[in-house]
Amino acid sequence: MEPLIKAEGLTLRYGKKVAIDELSFAIPKGRVVGLLGHNGAGKTTLMKALVGLKPAEGQLSVLGMNPSKQRVALLERLSYIPDVAILPRWARVEELITLMSGLHPRFSAERARTLLKRTSVGLRDKVKALSKGMVVQVHLALIASIDAQVMILDEPTLGLDVLSRKAFYEMLIDEWCDGERSVLISTHQVEEIETLLSDVMMLNEGKLVLSISLEEMDRRFVALSHDPAQAEAIAAAHPLLRYRVQGGSAALFDGPLPEAVQGLGQRVRPSLVDLFVALTRAPEMNRTQG
Known part of the structure; x- marks a missing residue:
């Protein structure tokens, strides 16, 4: 079955700087994929390419379309929340629903009202009276009420407290x-998600260092908890990473234990955080895997 997103040799430059470098990956239907990377790794650039905001070299297909050439048609079937959820402060929530009904042909006002019942936000509330967490929940309710096939979220819970993040997810x-x-x-709250x-995709300095399902990750990577006396x-x-755990030390290996x-x-x-640290800690760790 054709994947919803497919990239081959995807490269994007800002002048002489390579922001994303020869990325190849596929995302089939029914997946929840975490895009991980340090600041500047290329996460936001990749997401902008996926929604047609940045033209890139190589092959890229999203829902069978070229994002930069068929962006209008693509955005009817794709939802995108950037890292800053901005809604007009003067508007009431009900007015936003009316606005979306007129703007997007696949938006369901009924579904938006149903989703908002899960929150403490009222339809008559003005955006300027809402907390940051409430604004993000309203934004998600509006976006999730579009009959789309792909949702792209760039740090959607940035700056929210733990309860607001939990409610969002x-x-x-x-x-x-x-x-x-x-x-x-895309998120920095790796432990929470x-x-x-x-699945998980890890970027390091514009390169894809891992693209793998969590099931395969559990089979492939193994950690060994050991007494500090065994450290030498x-x-x-030659483990990928040596780190401290409660009560001792641990080492992370790619493949069966030596x-x-x-x-x-x-x-x-091994946790996803441990693996992330192991594969993105230094440029010499860059290598395509998966």
Whole structure:
């Protein structure tokens, strides 16, 4: 089945600077993909290319369309929330629903009102009277009421407290993800969204260093918790990363544990954060995997 998003050799430059470098990946339907990377890694640039805001070299297909050449048609079937949720401060929530009804042919006012019932926001409330968390929830309710197939979220919960972030992601997963649509989420709150994800893509200095399902990640990567006294022997096996854990130390390996260290500790599941640190900590770690 044709993926919803497919890129081959995707490259985008700002003058002489390469922002994203030869990216190749595919996102099928029904996936929730986390896009991870340090500031400046190329996450926002990639998302702008996906929605047609930045033309790029290479091959890119989103819902079977070229984003830069068919942007109007694409945006009827794709939803995008940038890293700053901005709504007109003078407007009432009900007025925003009316506005969206006139602007977007696939927007459902009835669904927007239903989604807003999950929040503490009233239809008569003005945007200027809402907290930042409420504004983000209104924004999501409006975007999720578009009958789209792909949603792209660039740091959607930036600056929100933990309860607001939790409410946002609960609404997203409960009300929008249905096994047919796919979501691409860029975020720095890796620990909070790991349980929501089906796949992860990691960018480092514009390069794709990992593109993998979490199921495959669990099979491929392994960590060994060990006593500090074994540190020298563990280091000799050249792990991807050595780090501290509660009560001792741990080492992260790509692939089966080397025979030399198998009896030196206890095998544990590496977290997504540990893997992210291992693969994006330095330029020499850059390599395409997956």
